[in-house]
Amino acid sequence: MPSDSSADLDSDSTATDTLTFADLGLGEQVLKALSAVGYEQPSAIQAATIPTLLGGQDVVGLAQTGTGKTAAFALPILERLDRGQKQPQALVLAPTRELALQVCEAFEQYAGHSKAVHILPVYGGQGYGVQLSALRRGVHIVVGTPGRIMDHLDKGTLDLSELKFLVLDEADEMLKMGFAEDVETILAQTPDDKQVAMFSATMPPQIRRLSSKYLNDPQEIAVKKKTTTATNLTQRYLIVSYPQKVDALTRILEVENFEAMIVFTRTKNETETLAERLRARGYAAAAINGDVQQTQRERTVKQLKDGKLDILVATDVAARGLDVERISHVVNYDLPIDTESYVHRVGRTGRAGRTGDAISFVTPRERRTLSNIERATRQSLTQMHLPSVDDVNATRLSRFDDAITAALSQTARIDRFRDIIGHYVEHHDVPEADVAAALAVVAQGDTPLLLDPNDEPRREEFRGAAGKDGKSRADRDRQPPSGPMATYRIAVGKRHRVEPRQIVGAIANEGGLGRGDFGQIRIFPNFSLVDLPAELPQDTMRKLGGTRISGILIDLKPDSGPRGSSRPPRASGDRGPRKPRRS
Numbered sequence: 001m002p003s004d005s006s007a008d009l010d011s012d013s014t015a016t017d018t019l020t021f022a023d024l025g026l027g028e029q030v031l032k033a034l035s036a037v038g039y040e041q042p043s044a045i046q047a048a049t050i051p052t053l054l055g056g057q058d059v060v061g062l063a064q065t066g067t068g069k070t071a072a073f074a075l076p077i078l079e080r081l082d083r084g085q086k087q088p089q090a091l092v093l094a095p096t097r098e099l100a101l102q103v104c105e106a107f108e109q110y111a112g113h114s115k116a117v118h119i120l121p122v123y124g125g126q127g128y129g130v131q132l133s134a135l136r137r138g139v140h141i142v143v144g145t146p147g148r149i150m151d152h153l154d155k156g157t158l159d160l161s162e163l164k165f166l167v168l169d170e171a172d173e174m175l176k177m178g179f180a181e182d183v184e185t186i187l188a189q190t191p192d193d194k195q196v197a198m199f200s201a202t203m204p205p206q207i208r209r210l211s212s213k214y215l216n217d218p219q220e221i222a223v224k225k226k227t228t229t230a231t232n233l234t235q236r237y238l239i240v241s242y243p244q245k246v247d248a249l250t251r252i253l254e255v256e257n258f259e260a261m262i263v264f265t266r267t268k269n270e271t272e273t274l275a276e277r278l279r280a281r282g283y284a285a286a287a288i289n290g291d292v293q294q295t296q297r298e299r300t301v302k303q304l305k306d307g308k309l310d311i312l313v314a315t316d317v318a319a320r321g322l323d324v325e326r327i328s329h330v331v332n333y334d335l336p337i338d339t340e341s342y343v344h345r346v347g348r349t350g351r352a353g354r355t356g357d358a359i360s361f362v363t364p365r366e367r368r369t370l371s372n373i374e375r376a377t378r379q380s381l382t383q384m385h386l387p388s389v390d391d392v393n394a395t396r397l398s399r400f401d402d403a404i405t406a407a408l409s410q411t412a413r414i415d416r417f418r419d420i421i422g423h424y425v426e427h428h429d430v431p432e433a434d435v436a437a438a439l440a441v442v443a444q445g446d447t448p449l450l451l452d453p454n455d456e457p458r459r460e461e462f463r464g465a466a467g468k469d470g471k472s473r474a475d476r477d478r479q480p481p482s483g484p485m486a487t488y489r490i491a492v493g494k495r496h497r498v499e500p501r502q503i504v505g506a507i508a509n510e511g512g513l514g515r516g517d518f519g520q521i522r523i524f525p526n527f528s529l530v531d532l533p534a535e536l537p538q539d540t541m542r543k544l545g546g547t548r549i550s551g552i553l554i555d556l557k558p559d560s561g562p563r564g565s566s567r568p569p570r571a572s573g574d575r576g577p578r579k580p581r582r583s
Helices: 028-036 045-053 070-079 096-110 128-137 148-155 172-174 180-188 207-213 242-255 268-280 294-306 339-344 364-377 389-408 411-428 432-444 459-463 499-510 538-545
Strands: 006-010 061-062 090-093 119-122 143-144 166-167 195-200 219-224 233-239 260-264 285-288 313-315 325-334 357-362 487-488 522-524 529-532
Touching: 028 070, 028 096, 028 357, 028 499, 045 061, 045 070, 045 195, 045 219, 061 070, 070 096, 070 166, 070 195, 090 180, 096 119, 096 143, 119 128, 119 148, 128 148, 143 148, 172 180, 172 195, 180 207, 195 207, 219 487, 242 268, 242 357, 242 499, 268 285, 268 313, 285 294, 294 313, 294 389, 325 339, 339 357, 339 364, 357 364, 389 411, 411 432, 499 522, 499 529, 499 538
Parallel strands: 006 219, 061 195, 061 219, 090 143, 090 166, 119 143, 166 195, 233 357, 260 313, 260 325, 285 313, 325 357
Antiparallel strands: 487 529, 522 529
């Protein structure tokens, strides 16, 4: 039975507001990886579970999808791995292939700054050859479904004799799907001294029995999670590729009738970058994040309340506890990783009985996260489409009309200007309508009032949609690059089974590059060469340095020639445009 030591946690509690991941006993490599993916503070279940697992105690966690439980068990496992051992040390059982892949991706993110950590997903529908080859080479962590794990055990291809950690993720779902017998068989074939963590949304008698039989004096940790959002809140989402997010946000700002807005990003650096780009477009925007001093934060929030600021770009932690009645809209510029964060974010609007709007940007690869949010909150988000040029122009004309109407109400000033206009008409023989149009030009300045319909992006290009051949419209229409190009080397090649479209997609998404920024792509057995603009900004180089393709860190750097010679990056701009290689 579970230990008397138990914890009931409220995910909305402020108990963890000042707690950091460093306070939980995690090492430097794991902390660097967490910082890279934008984690600032642990969730309730992470704060309670990580120290317990690091201390070697078994855990029974009552938590739903979206509470951050994957990090709660993955981080302690990574912290305690023996990199020199070839046999699997950790086994994570998940009920579905989708969840197994999701957990695997999370492990790869958290191991981003750890050396030589090998993680293998094992599930039905995937060929045995890939799994057998990886198991022969040696893996540290296996994440799989009970059925395929049983197959390997029956064939003798999976050795669990050296297992140190076992995780049952969504245990109640596994039992509902009929995996009870398989789970018990697997548990019986693992060492008695292993550490076990079991996570379940509910605690039916069968889970209690499993816990008492296979866990050693576990601590029970329950998270009471807020999973509902306000009924007076309109929730929408937009499918958009990463490089087009700024343009999408700008158009939304044009057509949405908002009073004040919070735009949430995942990292501190992104708050500053996005706020600066919005200010360059004429919006009153400011950033707050964990690095902003409290006095500056208070000053910024006061400006938002007083109407001197309209857009706040923030991280989750920086916006915690923020209560400003003017906030009519919340935009998830980066979709939050867990449901709890989503509920907290959208709760910044629609307060005190007012109505509110929440808009989430979803990249094609984040559809699963969106489904988790909808399932956990038991609410469906409505898909919206990118505001068109016609939508933007209609809004601009409407506001222009409103400005004229407001000016006409100022009778005294209108009378004075009427005499001035009459004088001009009399002496220059120009129709009054032409004079009014000329004054509008003077008032508007160099910025056109209306957008050019030719600037309308194709919907497929904007969303990065793929055709039947696996290529997006943007890939098929890619033009040869112009301007100076240089050759860069990335650490993935034929043996990683990468294709040109994967390279283009990853670099374009993470580096914010356009279709005209790519030249020739040459794929070799252990690396690839990509022609990109010769002068890539440092910020882009930094982002691309942490980019992964097929789970492999690409380690992008200027190509120095064969066998590490000191030859500088090859400039290709003086030899005319190259035709990009097709997949």
